[in-house]
Amino acid sequence: MTRKTGFKDTISRLFIGNAVPIMFIILIAFAIPLSGFSSGYLIQEMVTRLGRDSFLVLSLLLPIMAGMGLNFGIVLGAMSGQIGIILVTNWGISGVGGLFLAMAVATPLAVLMGWIAGVVLNRAKGREMVTSLILGYFINGVYQLVVLYIMGKIIPIKNSAIVLSRGYGIRNAIDLKGMRQSLDKLIPLKIGDIPIPVATFIFIALLCLFIWWFAKTKLGHDMRAVGQDMAVAEDSGIKVERTRIIAIILSTVLACYGQIIFLQNIGTLNTYNSHDQTATFAVAALLIGGASVVRASIPNVFIGVILFHLMFVVAPVAGKELMGSAMIGEYFRVFVSYGIIAVSIVLYSWKRVKERERARRSLRGTKEL
Amino acid sequence: MTEQQPLLHMQGITKEYFGNRVLTDVTLDINRGEVLGLVGENGAGKSTLMNILFGMSVIVQTGGYTGSVSIDGKEVNFQNPFDALKAGIGMVHQEFSLIPGFTATENILLNGEILHDNIVTKIFGPRLKTLNLPEMRAIAEKSIELLGVEISPDTLVAEMPVGHKQFTELAREIHRPEMKLLVLDEPTAVLTESEAQVLLTSLRRLAATGIAIIFITHRLQEILDICDRIVILRDGQVVKEVATSDTDIGQVAELMVGRSVSAKSAATEDYNESTETILSVDQLWVDMPGETVRDVSLEVHKGEIFGIGGLAGQGKLGIPNGIMGLYPAGGAVILHGKPTRLNDPAAALAAGMAFVSEDRRGVGLLLEEALDWNIAFTAMQAQNKFLRPLLGGLIQWRDDKAIQNVATEYIKALDIKCTSTDQPAQELSGGNQQKICLAKAFAVQPDVLFVSEPTRGIDVGAKALVLEALRTYNRKNGTTIIMISSELEELRSICDRIAIVDEGRIAGILPPSATAKEFGLLMIGKVKSEANSHE
Numbered sequence: 001m002t003r004k005t006g007f008k009d010t011i012s013r014l015f016i017g018n019a020v021p022i023m024f025i026i027l028i029a030f031a032i033p034l035s036g037f038s039s040g041y042l043i044q045e046m047v048t049r050l051g052r053d054s055f056l057v058l059s060l061l062l063p064i065m066a067g068m069g070l071n072f073g074i075v076l077g078a079m080s081g082q083i084g085i086i087l088v089t090n091w092g093i094s095g096v097g098g099l100f101l102a103m104a105v106a107t108p109l110a111v112l113m114g115w116i117a118g119v120v121l122n123r124a125k126g127r128e129m130v131t132s133l134i135l136g137y138f139i140n141g142v143y144q145l146v147v148l149y150i151m152g153k154i155i156p157i158k159n160s161a162i163v164l165s166r167g168y169g170i171r172n173a174i175d176l177k178g179m180r181q182s183l184d185k186l187i188p189l190k191i192g193d194i195p196i197p198v199a200t201f202i203f204i205a206l207l208c209l210f211i212w213w214f215a216k217t218k219l220g221h222d223m224r225a226v227g228q229d230m231a232v233a234e235d236s237g238i239k240v241e242r243t244r245i246i247a248i249i250l251s252t253v254l255a256c257y258g259q260i261i262f263l264q265n266i267g268t269l270n271t272y273n274s275h276d277q278t279a280t281f282a283v284a285a286l287l288i289g290g291a292s293v294v295r296a297s298i299p300n301v302f303i304g305v306i307l308f309h310l311m312f313v314v315a316p317v318a319g320k321e322l323m324g325s326a327m328i329g330e331y332f333r334v335f336v337s338y339g340i341i342a343v344s345i346v347l348y349s350w351k352r353v354k355e356r357e358r359a360r361r362s363l364r365g366t367k368e369l
Numbered sequence: 370m371t372e373q374q375p376l377l378h379m380q381g382i383t384k385e386y387f388g389n390r391v392l393t394d395v396t397l398d399i400n401r402g403e404v405l406g407l408v409g410e411n412g413a414g415k416s417t418l419m420n421i422l423f424g425m426s427v428i429v430q431t432g433g434y435t436g437s438v439s440i441d442g443k444e445v446n447f448q449n450p451f452d453a454l455k456a457g458i459g460m461v462h463q464e465f466s467l468i469p470g471f472t473a474t475e476n477i478l479l480n481g482e483i484l485h486d487n488i489v490t491k492i493f494g495p496r497l498k499t500l501n502l503p504e505m506r507a508i509a510e511k512s513i514e515l516l517g518v519e520i521s522p523d524t525l526v527a528e529m530p531v532g533h534k535q536f537t538e539l540a541r542e543i544h545r546p547e548m549k550l551l552v553l554d555e556p557t558a559v560l561t562e563s564e565a566q567v568l569l570t571s572l573r574r575l576a577a578t579g580i581a582i583i584f585i586t587h588r589l590q591e592i593l594d595i596c597d598r599i600v601i602l603r604d605g606q607v608v609k610e611v612a613t614s615d616t617d618i619g620q621v622a623e624l625m626v627g628r629s630v631s632a633k634s635a636a637t638e639d640y641n642e643s644t645e646t647i648l649s650v651d652q653l654w655v656d657m658p659g660e661t662v663r664d665v666s667l668e669v670h671k672g673e674i675f676g677i678g679g680l681a682g683q684g685k686l687g688i689p690n691g692i693m694g695l696y697p698a699g700g701a702v703i704l705h706g707k708p709t710r711l712n713d714p715a716a717a718l719a720a721g722m723a724f725v726s727e728d729r730r731g732v733g734l735l736l737e738e739a740l741d742w743n744i745a746f747t748a749m750q751a752q753n754k755f756l757r758p759l760l761g762g763l764i765q766w767r768d769d770k771a772i773q774n775v776a777t778e779y780i781k782a783l784d785i786k787c788t789s790t791d792q793p794a795q796e797l798s799g800g801n802q803q804k805i806c807l808a809k810a811f812a813v814q815p816d817v818l819f820v821s822e823p824t825r826g827i828d829v830g831a832k833a834l835v836l837e838a839l840r841t842y843n844r845k846n847g848t849t850i851i852m853i854s855s856e857l858e859e860l861r862s863i864c865d866r867i868a869i870v871d872e873g874r875i876a877g878i879l880p881p882s883a884t885a886k887e888f889g890l891l892m893i894g895k896v897k898s899e900a901n902s903h904e
Contacts, residue, residue: 218484219496225468225479232466236480237451 016354020347021290024307031311034318042313044194049309050302051184051197052265054204056258056282057301059251061211063128064296065220066247067227070283073117073132073248077255078275079143080110085179085260085269086147086170090159094178096186099264106256113139114252118245125230129293136279147271170271180267200261207254208298223247284308284340293345308340374442376401376581377550382436384417384428391417392605395436399550404572404582406592406613408625409602409828415585418602419552423453423460457549459542461556465534469527473520474502474509477541483508512544515578516571531659532564536571543575551575552583557591561680569595589618601625622829647671647849648817653700655684655691662687662698663873669817669851674843676864676881677853678888684873685853686727689819693717693724695732704817718751723815725806727822727853733806736795740787741776743794743805748812779808783838800831807838821853836863857888
């Protein structure tokens with residue numbers, strides 16, 4: 001009797017524990033045949049998108065570890081990265097060299113942005129997620145001021161390909177000719193017809209290794225302590241606020257690199273829009289991977305990126321096939337990603353209620369006997 | 370100095386808070402390996418004295434102190450608790466400060482981790498050193514072993530019973546080799562009797578290694594059991610310093626309160642036995658963390674004081690919290706023959722029950738509000754008392770005058786020490802706060818009153834007054850009182866019948882005249898058979 005309920009319990013716990021990824025697997029299982037895509041195409045897409053997005057999603061892990069929730073503020077890093085790319089393009093430096101130079105130029109900016117975000121979030125303890133979201137909107141205004149007026153007026157921009165004809169301000173779209181897939185194709189490899197972005201994957205692997213190692217350092221350990229109980233951490237002499245700021249700075253800098261990797265894969269920079277969805281999509285991907293507001297791991301990142309992008313590729317076409325309208329496809333993309341975040345957060349709360357109920361069931365005395 | 374220099378010497382400590390003198394010329398010595406008991410009523414100055422020793426910021430912010438503190442003959446003036454820690458003085462607080470998701474090892478060495486060097490450290494500084502877990506584990510193990518208890522260093526704190534958490538906390542303080550003086554503030558408050566015994570034994574072992582211990586507790590028997598010397602504070606002065614062997618519990622209690630503590634009132638002389646059931650509880654379960662109730666059925670008679678006792682963590686606290694709707698509960702609760710709705714505090718109050726919570730700072734009081742508000746709050750919210758209809762009953766207006774009156778009345782009746790009814794509740798001492806909680810429940814004029822741990826954390830003198838207030842209220846108004854307490858003697862002194870809870874179930878109900886042995890068997894007998902059933 002006890003063994004049987006134990007087994008049932010394990011199964012239901014497994015299901016509840018992974019409700020989000022399981023739900024998306026089911027959805028995708030329906031959508032793939034509807035869309036009519038070949039498996040070869042889907043695999044190729046997934047390989048590309050893993051290379052494109054994983055770095056950005058990984059940048060969300062450290063703030064979760066430090067108990068600061070989902071860092072919507074990674075757009076700050078994304079914007080820093082874009083400024084780096086604009087400057088490097090202006091200087092006419094291309095190839096992988098240009099890519100790394102863009103990273104180097106953007107790093108101090110990302111550190112500054114991360115520090116600002118960290119200081120602000122320290123004043124909004126317990127409300128980090130919504131604060132970082134709004135902070136992203138605010139800094140977006142500053143960013144637009146910089147690229148629209150200051151670039152060309154104060155910061156000299158000579159490259160006519162990127163500057164507006166009036167002489168200042170950056171064009172809406174910048175073709176990253178020299179940088180396009182420079183990292184992806186640095187080490188060329190093809191399996192069948194599918195090109196593998198080996199160098200990008202190495203980069204991502206190194207980051208995973210770093211995160212794994214970082215969790216074992218004193219700083220990473222302190223972050224976990226701060227994430228679980230700030231008061232206790234403070235009492236034991238850990239500098240709580242400083243640790244939180246470091247977590248956000250690291251996240252912002254990694255997001256900055258992530259955005260540069262993302263853009264070299266796309267090959268075009270939409271000066272005013274590229275960073276718009278960075279945080280939302282990264283957060284959606286991580287949540288779909290089974291992470292929650294307080295718990296996220298490296299496997300969550302990769303499962304999430306694959307599931308999210310499968311949905312992303314398949315859903316519009318499936319929607320079009322179902323509804324017969326091309327507009328439906330575009331609508332579906334937005335619907336899916338915002339819907340995912342809402343559903344994930346609701347499911348997360350539901351999961352907690354379920355867990356509590358199960359714990360309560362064990363309390364009932366005679367009825368079970 | 371004489372033959373031996375004391376480890377800690379506090380000389381002529383005087384401290385004023387805003388012109389209010391809380392410590393007057395306190396002088397205190399403690400030697401290595403000595404266990405010193407520090408006793409005194411709430412507000413006697415124990416906490417202030419310890420705050421001075423640890424250099425807490427509250428002391429500096431309120432103008433410092435006069436007098437001197439020296440360790441090993443050298444005068445010190447700590448600016449913060451970390452300075453004190455470096456000098457080898459540690460403190461174990463009443464509340465746990467542990468990280469729940471960390472193991473015992475990680476908690477014991479929190480922010481004192483053993484670290485490896487690596488290449489990165491040279492560039493980015495010591496915070497990128499990696500943790501040396503095996504060595505940390507070894508230190509934690511040694512520290513736990515020194516206490517003479519068995520806790521796996523790999524257990525997560527979240528999964529530990531309360532007692533183990535307390536030991537983990539203690540192990541954290543003593544793992545430091547420089548530890549010389551340990552201050553324990555009510556370390557046994559959350560422990561069961563058996564756990565407390567183990568803790569006392571551990572402390573003796575520690576003292577034998579040369580660590581000096583200052584032990585603060587309200588449980589006088591514990592002080593007598595383990596301390597070498599007792600220092601009794603009253604109103605900010607040392608009234609007596611005495612070797613344990615030269616005194617007894619009566620003398621210490623008397624010195625503490627400054628008046629003779631009257632012998633326990635023989636319980637039920639004026640109790641007219643009623644068998645009319647006012648409240649019956651059937652198969653109640655309550656999901657209260659750490660105080661789980663599994664299956665409780667009982668009947669309470671009208672007009673009696675019904676006691677519920679038992680060891681900590683067995684579920685006695687869960688019973689009132691569940692019935693009053695503060696924690697998720699199931700089963701049936703029948704009041705006046707009518708079932709009440711569970712999981713709904715408003716329904717419980719409306720049905721005529723009131724609750725004085727054991728968590729008086731959290732649930733019991735609006736700490737920042739004035740006393741009159743506190744007293745009237747529940748009655749106003751749940752029963753629309755103290756409200757004046759305005760515009761023909763369209764708007765309900767607060768009747769401040771009535772609130773004031775009722776507050777003044779209870780403050781007088783319960784002898785609550787305060788400056789006025791406008792004083793914020795947080796400024797009162799523990800005992801007076803408890804009386805405010807009682808007044809608040811009395812103001813509801815309930816049929817059934819639950820009182821949970823009414824004397825927890827308050828001093829001997831106040832205890833007697835609180836119990837007396839309960840008893841008077843019961844006898845005068847015929848209110849049925851259900852009192853939950855960890856202190857058996859207290860239950861026996863005022864209850865008409867006493868139920869003992871064990872493992873979330875009622876182990877038995879006894880009259881107060883039953884012997885301590887009978888009660889003890891109910892508490893412990895079940896514990897043993899439970900240990901076997903845990904496979």
